[in-house]
Amino acid sequence: MKTSAEADFREYVADRWPRMLRTAYLLTGNHHDAEDLVQASLAKAYTRWERVQRADDPDAYVWRIMINSNVDRLRRLRIREWPTTRFPDSQTADRADQIVDRDLLLGALGRLPARQRTVLVLRFLEDRSETEVAKVLGTRIGTVRSHTARALARLRRDGTVLGLGNGRTATASGTGARR
Known part of the structure; x- marks a missing residue:
């Protein structure tokens, strides 16, 4: 039988997972790293769940865990080359310009401290x-x-973000919308 705290945690995870995953993706620039970051953060939050529930703002507490976990991950990550899943192919999809914009934005974010x-x-x-x-x-x-x-x-x-969109403006998701 599940305890009330465990049920509360499960409900919290179900409600916050998409938003946490989106934030983690924007912080890491990689979907797999984002999932790992969210899972590690939620595992830490679970071990401290009673303290999280007593906090003034439980979301801020869990987001802080995620941000600190990301900083720790970046400290450990000392790779000077960035592996990529992209190959230099020609544009074939209708959304190619949006993908390029998103990639430029993520690259620019990745160069920030x-x-x-x-x-x-x-x-x-x-x-x-x-x-x-x-x-x-x-x-x-x-x-x-x-x-x-x-x-x-x-x-x-950073010259890359100035050229985002070529007539489009970048939105929160990194995609472009025509003016």
Whole structure:
């Protein structure tokens, strides 16, 4: 027979899985790494579930676990070459331009320091307020603002994001919409 805490955890996972997976994908740039990150984060949250439930904001607590796990993963990852599943094929699909835009955006995010990337993902791709981001990261709003400003300035200097879309604008999912 399942305990109430286990049932609560199962319900939490069922409700949050898609959003956590999307955030993890934006943080890692790889679907498989994103799934691993979410699973590892939820495993840690499960071992601390009573503490998570007592927190003022359980979502912020679990997201913080995920962000810290990603930072730990990046510290361990010292590969200078990035394996890829893409092969240099010609464009055949209708959505090829969107895939290219998404790849450019993920590449640009990947070149940002982990903290700046985290702030941008939470602020603009997860559509969280500065206050929410500060709470998740356990920092002040001013720190979130400065990380946001530095990250956006760095993206502007990065020539790849300036050419996103060729007449389209990038949306939160990294896809383009015609003007």
